[in-house]
Amino acid sequence: MNAVAVQQSLDRQVLILAPTGKDGTLIEGALKAAGVSGRRCASIDEVLDGIEDEAGAAVIAEEALNASGLAKVMASLSVQPPWSDFPILLLARSGAASDTVARTLQALANVQVIERPTQVGELASAARIALRGRQRQYQIRDSLEALAERETQLRESDRRKDEFLAMLAHELRNPLQPIGTAADVLRTHGESRDAVGYAADVIDRQVRHLSRLLEDLLDVSRITTGKIVLRREPVEICALARRVADGARAWFETRAHKLEVDIDCEEAWVDGDPARLYQILSNLLHNAAKYTPEKGEIRFKIRVDAMSAHVTVEDNGVGIDAEVLPHIFELFTQADRSLDRSAGGLGIGLRIVQKLAELHGGQVAAESDGLGKGSTFTMSLPTIPAPHRAASPSVAAPEAGAPLRILVVDDNLDAAMTLAMVLELNGHKVDTAHDGLEAIQRAREFGPDVVVLDIGLPGASGYDVARAIRAEPALAGVRLVAVTGYGREEDRRRCEDAGFDLHLVKPLEPSVLLESLVG
Numbered sequence: 001m002n003a004v005a006v007q008q009s010l011d012r013q014v015l016i017l018a019p020t021g022k023d024g025t026l027i028e029g030a031l032k033a034a035g036v037s038g039r040r041c042a043s044i045d046e047v048l049d050g051i052e053d054e055a056g057a058a059v060i061a062e063e064a065l066n067a068s069g070l071a072k073v074m075a076s077l078s079v080q081p082p083w084s085d086f087p088i089l090l091l092a093r094s095g096a097a098s099d100t101v102a103r104t105l106q107a108l109a110n111v112q113v114i115e116r117p118t119q120v121g122e123l124a125s126a127a128r129i130a131l132r133g134r135q136r137q138y139q140i141r142d143s144l145e146a147l148a149e150r151e152t153q154l155r156e157s158d159r160r161k162d163e164f165l166a167m168l169a170h171e172l173r174n175p176l177q178p179i180g181t182a183a184d185v186l187r188t189h190g191e192s193r194d195a196v197g198y199a200a201d202v203i204d205r206q207v208r209h210l211s212r213l214l215e216d217l218l219d220v221s222r223i224t225t226g227k228i229v230l231r232r233e234p235v236e237i238c239a240l241a242r243r244v245a246d247g248a249r250a251w252f253e254t255r256a257h258k259l260e261v262d263i264d265c266e267e268a269w270v271d272g273d274p275a276r277l278y279q280i281l282s283n284l285l286h287n288a289a290k291y292t293p294e295k296g297e298i299r300f301k302i303r304v305d306a307m308s309a310h311v312t313v314e315d316n317g318v319g320i321d322a323e324v325l326p327h328i329f330e331l332f333t334q335a336d337r338s339l340d341r342s343a344g345g346l347g348i349g350l351r352i353v354q355k356l357a358e359l360h361g362g363q364v365a366a367e368s369d370g371l372g373k374g375s376t377f378t379m380s381l382p383t384i385p386a387p388h389r390a391a392s393p394s395v396a397a398p399e400a401g402a403p404l405r406i407l408v409v410d411d412n413l414d415a416a417m418t419l420a421m422v423l424e425l426n427g428h429k430v431d432t433a434h435d436g437l438e439a440i441q442r443a444r445e446f447g448p449d450v451v452v453l454d455i456g457l458p459g460a461s462g463y464d465v466a467r468a469i470r471a472e473p474a475l476a477g478v479r480l481v482a483v484t485g486y487g488r489e490e491d492r493r494r495c496e497d498a499g500f501d502l503h504l505v506k507p508l509e510p511s512v513l514l515e516s517l518v519g
Contacts, residue, residue, distance in 0.1 A: 011138055013037045014127050015050040015058040027059055034124030044069040048076045051086055057130035061091045062100040074107045083140045085110045087130035091118065171213055175206035211507045218487060220331065220348050223355045229489045230273040230359055234387040237309050238265045240274060241302050244281040251289045252298065262301035268309045270381045272360045280356050283349045284313040284377050291375070292317030304383065312378045320368035320375055328366045329354040403427045404517060407448040409439040409465065411457050419452065422510040436460025440468045448478060450517055455484040463498040470499040481516060483508055
């Protein structure tokens with residue numbers, strides 16, 4: 001019998017204390033005949049032990065409850081939790097004004113006196129009522145415990161939320177300082193190529209960092225609301241891993257890390273979203289670089305067996321405390337896990353990794369021997385047969401076209417003007433507009449080849465502008481590119497329905513936009 005079954009049988013059991021074994025046997029037999037489980041006790045101490053074991057009720061003959069015994073019962077029941085009121089059925093002599101009965105009724109709250117000679121039906125009925133009452137008490141206990149546990153969870157969640165908001169403010173402020181300083185350098189030392197180059201590199205790095213924070217926050221929101229949509233296709237994971245490793249080397253160079261790449265496979269295919277798989281591997285490598293002190297060592301390897309591809313990232317960094325390890329994939333655990341408080345981060349990247357891996361039918365696990373002893377993260381994904389690839393005719397790469405006429409529409413003047421500047425420096429002719437109605441009029445007058453269009457505009461939304469342009473016969477061949485802060489899957493669908501050719505999410509690297517202009 002398992003522990004739960006044992007507990008259930010105990011809380012439905014009636015303890016029996018009678019002055020003689022014969023009386024106890026008779027009472028036990030009478031209860032059993034009525035379908036009630038009884039257990040004879042030899043002493044008041046055994047009854048108290050049964051109460052501790054969470055029995056359901058007790059039948060006690062008054063002869064067995066002397067002053068000493070009553071004192072023990074009172075002492076035991078006086079420390080019951082608030083939800084508990086243990087029921088006692090006291091068998092008393094008929095017609096006698098017993099001092100024991102009087103003392104018991106005065107000392108204990110939940111006592112029912114049953115006079116002898118006792119009818120079996122009366123005793124059994126009283127026992128069943130007592131057991132039902134005790135069952136309700138246990139239900140109240142369980143509810144109170146569940147509420148207390150929930151309150152503890154809410155308090156912990158609230159604490160971690162407050163820590164997260166403080167960390168978020170810290171992480172958002174950090175990039176703003178070097179960006180502001182770099183802008184000052186450009187204002188005061190714009191004639192120096194070295195100063196301009198350095199300032200541009202600083203701004204670029206910090207904007208990339210802010211973009212990563214923003215995307216992580218949006219991904220957590222999408223995961224929480226179940227709005228992550230995978231664009232599945234056969235993905236060759238070994239080649240993807242090599243691209244991730246090549247793209248990650250810059251992070252490792254900034255901290256003088258040594259990255260060892262051990263991809264022991266020629267070809268292995270998985271069914272997944274290549275962008276999301278790239279994100280998973282990139283996050284794991286970024287996590288290792290972040291939590292490994294300078295000049296550390298990180299190993300990135302892939303092993304493939306008959307059923308799965310296993311990607312492992314090992315580092316000799318700060319490690320994970322044994323108490324934190326079981327919670328490492330929960331949200332906002334960053335602040336507790338690292339010896340290196342300068343590592344930063346919002347504590348959400350590993351949660352994203354875990355959930356994305358699960359959406360791909362895989363799993364991710366973390367190992368560490370403790371603080372200061374490094375960490376190992378392993379993601380496993382089911383493999384699929386290699387897809388059949390039909391030969392396709394070679395297509396010549398498109399040649400760079402003539403300068404384009406581009407209309408940039410954004411209600412943020414700085415965003416519009418800086419993007420226009422980049423496009424003009426690349427040889428294009430550019431005009432700008434800053435609200436929806438102006439954008440429609442400028443498109444008619446300017447006759448652009450491409451409209452780079454924000455969505456959240458005053459006057460008329462980007463969707464309205466796109467529909468208006470598509471309705472103009474003279475603008476039928478215009479390429480519409482949405483550059484917006486709205487990046488959800490439903491936003492992409494709305495852009496497509498409105499007539500956009502491409503949906504790009506802010507903050508946008510100019511090189512991405514320039515490449516898209518000829519698409």
